[in-house]
Amino acid sequence: MTAPGGVFTKNDYAYAELRRQILTGELAPGSVIPQAKLAAEIGVSTTPLREAIRRLSAEGLVTLEAHRDARVTTVSAAEAAHLYQVRETLDPLAASLAAQTRTASDIALISNAFDRLSPITGATDLDALMRHRDFHRAVYRASANPILVDILERLWDKADRYRIIGLAHRGDSPADLARVEAEHREIMEAVADGDAVRADAVMRTHIRASLGRRAIDALNERPA
The missing domain is CATH 1.20.120.530 (GntR ligand-binding domain-like)
Incomplete structure (x- = not known):
């Protein structure tokens, strides 16, 4: 995958798509991110999706807890x-x-x-x-x-x-x-x-x- 100015990787694509779904509310605040299902829907393996989840966790859009599912961060x-x-x-x-x-x-x-x-x-x-x-x-x-x-x-x-x-x-x-x-x-x-x-x-x-x-x-x- 390519994008203006350089290479657009599967990791980048998974990140952009997951971020889009969070921002637009397709993945509701507080909801569990269905990793296997979502990876299949957007056409990547779970590895790029997990990397996207880590990046979005650092941005405050995803909540990660030890031994628990990743969730979309709530809003208030x-x-x-x-x-x-x-x-x-x-x-x-x-x-x-x-x-x-x-x-x-x-x-x-x-x-x-x-x-x-x-x-x-x-x-x-x-x-x-x-x-x-x-x-x-x-x-x-x-x-x-x-x-x-x-x-x-x-x-x-x-x-x-x-x-x-x-x-x-x-x-x-x-x-x-x-x-x-x-x-x-x-x-x-x-x-x-x-x-x-x-x-x-x-x-x-x-x-x-x-x-x-x-x-x-x-x-x-x-x-x-």
């Missing part, structure tokens, strides 16, 4: 709130630092990622979700703080499910889509202009209206 309003609280602080910090330390190469990467953005139209639109991540990743990396980048990357892995929950709860209106595009443009421009205060403020506004924030309401409204 409390965890959604905790993720939001951390990102409300760290994302603006990353944007502020990026405005202070960005290079010409960083600006080009952020601009390219911005040009590739597209609206996230539904809970199964993982390509658009990934392009959204690529934009934020470019901003994070421009901060020149590898510890901060690592923390935010790991938070993003866990937060993706909550973004999809938020979108499923209430889809974006045309006004939402226009706002998100404008915020991304403002973040890009503030970083490129070296305006740390503006970059911090726009990113903070962006996080406060994010799908992750919407997920908190969605989960709080679910029946007990």
Whole structure:
């Protein structure tokens, strides 16, 4: 199997497919991952699938317990709130630092990622979700703080499910889509202009209206 930029292995394929099924809810939170059945369905042996499970465990999407089945990690309003609280602080910090330390190469990467953005139209639109991540990743990396980048990357892995929950709860209106595009443009421009205060403020506004924030309401409204 090949993919743009290199070889796409069976391990990669099993990881991508298992992650997709978890993010879209095909494998429900808390459910046991049927390893033999799933491996047969996606056309790989159980070895690549077990490797995918280990990778997703490290990302917080799968729970592994000694001598027990692998399960899809549960979701909760409390965890959604905790993720939001951390990102409300760290994302603006990353944007502020990026405005202070960005290079010409960083600006080009952020601009390219911005040009590739597209609206996230539904809970199964993982390509658009990934392009959204690529934009934020470019901003994070421009901060020149590898510890901060690592923390935010790991938070993003866990937060993706909550973004999809938020979108499923209430889809974006045309006004939402226009706002998100404008915020991304403002973040890009503030970083490129070296305006740390503006970059911090726009990113903070962006996080406060994010799908992750919407997920908190969605989960709080679910029946007990």
